[in-house]
Amino acid sequence: MSDKKKNGGALLGAAFLMATSAIGPGFLTQTSKFTSDFQASFGFVILVSIILAAVAQMNIWRVLCVTGLRGQEVANKVLPGLGYLVAFMVVLGGLVFNIGNVGGGALGFNTLLGIPTKVGYVLAGAAAILVFLSKNAKGAMDTLTKILGAVMIVVIFIVIIVVKPPVGSAIKNTFVPDAGVQALIPAIITLLGGTVGGYITFAGAHRLIDAGITGEKNLKEINKSSVMGIGIATIVRIFLFLAVLGVVVKGASLDPANPAADAFKQGAGQLGYRFAGLVLLCAAITSIIGAAYTSVSFLKTFHPAIEKNENWVIIGFIAVSTLVMLLLGNPATLLVVAGALNGLILPITLGICLIASKKKSIMGENYHHPTWLLVLGIIVVIISAYLGITTFVSNLGSLF
Secondary structure, three states: OOHHHHHHHHHHHHHHHHHHOOOOOHHHHHHHHHHHHHHHHHHHHHHHHHHHHHHHHHHHHHHHHHHHHHHHHHHHOOOHHHHHHHHHHHHHHHHHHHHHHHHHHHHHHHHHHHHHHHHHHHHHHHHHHHHHHHHHHHHHHHHHHHHHHHHHHHHHHHHHHHHHOOOOHHHHHHHHOOOHHHHHHHHHHHHHHHHOOOHHHHHHHHHHHHHOOOOOOHHHOOOOOOOOOOOHHHHHHHHHHHHHOOOOOOOOOOOOOOHHHHHHHHHHHHHHHHHHHHHHHHHHHHHHHHHHHHHHHHOOOOOOHHHOOHHHHHHHHHHHHHHHHHHHHHOOOHHHHHHHHHHHHHHHHHHHHHOOOOHHHHHHOOOOOOOOHHHHHHHHHHHHHHHHHHHHHHHHHHHO
């Protein structure tokens, strides 16, 4: 295979890995719930959160891929020891969210095929483990995330055709929301965290580093892959929004336990319900793969044994997530803590990358970080830090 073709595969693979890491069971639930709450005005939430997410992601991917250093290595160069804290937060968040992803996979199996939940946990974990048992695990990961990502897009699009959402109203509200901007701010922040929070934005950047697509000479490719990742996540978000909107504008109220599946069922009957199971299953399995791969990529530079046995460590990570879900059922408290920690990861890691972008000792003598990207990045850090801290405090308050 030519280098150009191999690079093209890795660029698209990185974009899909990032996007499908974002599109987990939580993403489906969030999007459906907010569409039910805000109806057409949710379009505005998607628009603003995507702009903020793109700014965060382009800053982080540029710094990591130009230097060829992973997130924890850049953090250690900015402040020795900081990389260990970042790695701890990302791995803890990744593990807990992975437990949730295994639960989402079981829910997908149950909705699609009526398989009992406990069997579903094992099947979801096993499906993800199979990818890392293959000889070319990263190639298999790229291929599977592309296929399952495409399946989600096609299936949701079919539901849109069936439910016939008010597209004109959705477009108008995307720019001038009826609900008013003030009421939509909490949803914007939730979506920002769900698109590039925690480990998600690093999934694709670390994949590009593994594929050797680094350095200033590849900057064009890196930017393209970064924007593509956000673009794929956005298409799924918009499609899901329209599919659910077509149902809730007719006055339907959704089951809070599984709003996405309920919307599909009310909009397209039993077939719609099975489709929702298929989407949920694809979302869960790709998120399990993305969370495990990225979490371990934060550990592998700390010890040569981890790097050498990377696939086995990833398999262990998935096995532990599956076992915890099997033994504990729904670890609600853990998810609250991880959600709170996750909100703090984006401002910390983006802040680290912005500091690094101005250090010639990290970026090299000739690199110039675009001023507009730096300024917008600082704005995203301030917004996400304020909201991350308030979420952290309120979540911890609710535990005690």
